[in-house]
Amino acid sequence: MKIKQLLFISFLFNIIFLLTVAYIFRDKWIQKFVAMKGDSKIVMFGNSLTAQGKWVELLGRTDVLNSGFPGLCTYHFLGLIQANVVDRHPEICFVEAGINDITVGVAQEKIQQNYQVILETLLKNRITPIVTLTLFEQNDPVSKAEVIRLNNFLIEYCQQHKISYINLNPYLADSTGLKAEFAVDKTHLNAEAYKIWGREINRILAAKNI
Structure with missing residues (x-):
């Protein structure tokens, strides 16, 4: 027994x-x-913040492909967009980038130019782009100032071209930057932050009936 x-x-x-x-x-x-x-309707395209998201779970669907690449800048994404987004033929692509450019000192004008080419490439290929505005880091006033400059450009560009965008900073940050309660380090997000991000993505998908 x-x-x-x-x-x-x-x-x-x-x-x-x-x-x-x-x-x-x-x-x-x-x-x-x-x-x-090969039939993903949604592609998540971005740096480590995108790569670390468990999007299938967060969005509750299996037609979402994570094309996140840790540590990369907007100029890297120019060379990756064809194989990792365009050739996948999604209906919609959520783009998130910029903080790595700022960290390594890429000129603001160059970041904006690269971002614009990324969005133009998606539009040219009949893929709906959705911009996730660049997130603030923790306690870094210099980085925050550059993020604000980039996001102001992105907001204006999106409004001019009727592109939807997601701004997570009002939910995840305060006057000092990324809140500790949503962070695992200076830059990266914890599970609670990803739930908020997933909620905002689902709001966009519902509005666009995708």
Whole structure:
């Protein structure tokens, strides 16, 4: 009887372990499936902030492809947009970029020019762009000033070209920058912040009936 109990306990532990592994890696597995299917309606295109989002879970759908690339700048995305967005033929692309450019000292004019080319490329290929305005970092006044300059440009450009945009800063930041309650470090977001981001994306998708 004791052996049967031990075997049963061992079996339960194995099941719990397998379920835990499946839970942790489910988003990556689904992403591979979405990439292989090749029919993603939505592409998330951006830097590490985008890459770290569990978009399948956050958006509650399996037609979203995460094309996030940690550490990259807007000039990198110019070379990646064809293979990672355009060739995927999505209906809509959420673009998030800029903070890495600011960190490494790329001139504001160049960042804006690169961003404009990214958005023009999407429009030319009949892909609806949605801009996620650049997020503030924690306690960095110099970075914050550059983010404000970039976002002011993006807001004006989006308004001129009837492009929707998401501004997360009113939800995630205060006068000093990214709030500690939403941060895992100076720049990156925690799970609570991603829930807010996912909520705003779903609001856009519902408005556009996608």
